[in-house]
Amino acid sequence: MILFFISSISFAKQSKINGWKMNVIDRCWRLNSEWRRHQSQLATCSVGYAGKMVNNIGKDIIHYKVTDSSDDPINPKPNTLRYGTSIIQGKVWITFQKDMLITLEKPLLISSFTTIDGRGVNVQIANNACLMIFKATNIIIHGIRVHHCKPQAPGIVMGPEGKVIPLGHVDGDAIRLVTASKIWIDHNTFYNCQDGLLDVTRGSTNVTISNNWFKNQDKVMLLGHDDGYVRDQNMKVTVVYNHFGPNCNQRMPRIRHGYAHVANNLYQGWLQYAIGGSMEPSLKSEANLFIAPTIGNKEVTWRKSSNKNGDRWNFHSIGDNFENGASFAVTKGRDMQKPNYSKEQKFKVVNAKFVRSLTRSSGVLRYNRNFVN
Ligand SMILES: *[C@@H]1O[C@H](CO)[C@@H](O)[C@H](O)[C@H]1NC(C)=O
Numbered sequence: 001m002i003l004f005f006i007s008s009i010s011f012a013k014q015s016k017i018n019g020w021k022m023n024v025i026d027r028c029w030r031l032n033s034e035w036r037r038h039q040s041q042l043a044t045c046s047v048g049y050a051g052k053m054v055n056n057i058g059k060d061i062i063h064y065k066v067t068d069s070s071d072d073p074i075n076p077k078p079n080t081l082r083y084g085t086s087i088i089q090g091k092v093w094i095t096f097q098k099d100m101l102i103t104l105e106k107p108l109l110i111s112s113f114t115t116i117d118g119r120g121v122n123v124q125i126a127n128n129a130c131l132m133i134f135k136a137t138n139i140i141i142h143g144i145r146v147h148h149c150k151p152q153a154p155g156i157v158m159g160p161e162g163k164v165i166p167l168g169h170v171d172g173d174a175i176r177l178v179t180a181s182k183i184w185i186d187h188n189t190f191y192n193c194q195d196g197l198l199d200v201t202r203g204s205t206n207v208t209i210s211n212n213w214f215k216n217q218d219k220v221m222l223l224g225h226d227d228g229y230v231r232d233q234n235m236k237v238t239v240v241y242n243h244f245g246p247n248c249n250q251r252m253p254r255i256r257h258g259y260a261h262v263a264n265n266l267y268q269g270w271l272q273y274a275i276g277g278s279m280e281p282s283l284k285s286e287a288n289l290f291i292a293p294t295i296g297n298k299e300v301t302w303r304k305s306s307n308k309n310g311d312r313w314n315f316h317s318i319g320d321n322f323e324n325g326a327s328f329a330v331t332k333g334r335d336m337q338k339p340n341y342s343k344e345q346k347f348k349v350v351n352a353k354f355v356r357s358l359t360r361s362s363g364v365l366r367y368n369r370n371f372v373n
């Protein structure tokens with residue numbers, strides 16, 4: 001019934017099917033009932049600091065289907081996920097043949113120009129090692145569930161570009177970025193990991209984290225791993241249309257050194273705080289919905305003083321909505337930093353009263369025949 005209308009009604013009306021507003025990323029591909037045949041359209045839909053992921057598509061793209069859920073960290077077998085992310089070079093677009101639970105023996109290192117696309121099936125990476133992007137660029141991670149990630153002892157693994165490399169101890173994060181750039185993480189569901197869910201570290205930048213669902217976690221998202229790593233001053237991250245909660249405690253995100261534009265996200269409570277930072281971080285919090293917890297801290301922000309002369313953090317809130325007594329301590333006497341997006345990165349931030357609707361389908365999407373719910 002809905003499919004019949006899609007080709008004939010206007011774009012504006014399409015985006016309000018079923019009476020809810022679709023966000024600008026989703027509107028770009030989900031209304032196309034033929035999305036399975038036009039998979040790479042997704043790459044043109046990103047916004048924010050990652051820009052458009054057009055380097056991941058084109059005539060020279062390699063389509064790779066995972067049919068085998070097993071894992072060998074040193075000699076990956078053809079048809080496994082690790083073979084696709086490490087051995088295959090160039091632009092690789094990875095899909096999955098069927099629903100799959102993949103338990104990785106060691107962290108999965110992802111090569112540049114790789115897309116992991118879990119649309120249409122239920123892909124879970126869980127119960128041991130998880131994902132790592134190390135010195136790589138142009139990567140899309142879309143539509144997978146990553147949970148119950150555990151720390152990993154040092155060891156050797158098949159790295160990007162098909163070379164075996166030694167890896168030190170790795171904390172139990174769902175996805176860890178180390179010196180990574182132009183990374184888009186969209187519509188994934190992350191929960192219950194031993195360390196954090198998403199870490200952006202060591203000179204990583206140009207990252208967009210959109211439409212994800214983060215739940216059941218103490219430390220959710222870290223932008224800038226350590227106080228001493230000043231190169232993270234150049235870190236730029238967009239956090240948009242995500243759903244945080246229930247049962248998230250802190251770091252949504254916690255920012256060190258760099259800059260985050262956090263817009264149109266839904267915060268379903270927290271325990272310690274929602275957004276925090278140290279080492280002169282800058283934040284533009286824009287048109288989010290912060291619903292304070294019934295018990296616990298009502299204040300959204302947390303900051304750690306980084307020098308004796310006083311705090312140098314720069315936190316601003318524009319158009320945020322606060323429910324249940326939530327409050328936001330803004331930095332006084334300093335100008336808000338604008339994101340300065342290019343034309344490709346720019347998007348219209350919507351009024352916070354629409355955030356529930358814009359984030360309604362955050363996390364892995366459910367697939368109902370052709371129409372994506
Ligand atoms: C980040 O993106 C900007 C363009 O928006 C570009 O000038 C810069 O070189 C990129 N940084 C890295 C480390 O790729």
Ligand SMILES: *[C@@H]1O[C@H](CO)[C@@H](O)[C@H](O)[C@H]1NC(C)=O
Binds near residue numbers: 259340
């Ligand atoms: C955007 O540009 C202004 C003016 O040049 C600058 O002060 C500000 O720091 C820039 N914002 C970011 C996030 O770099």
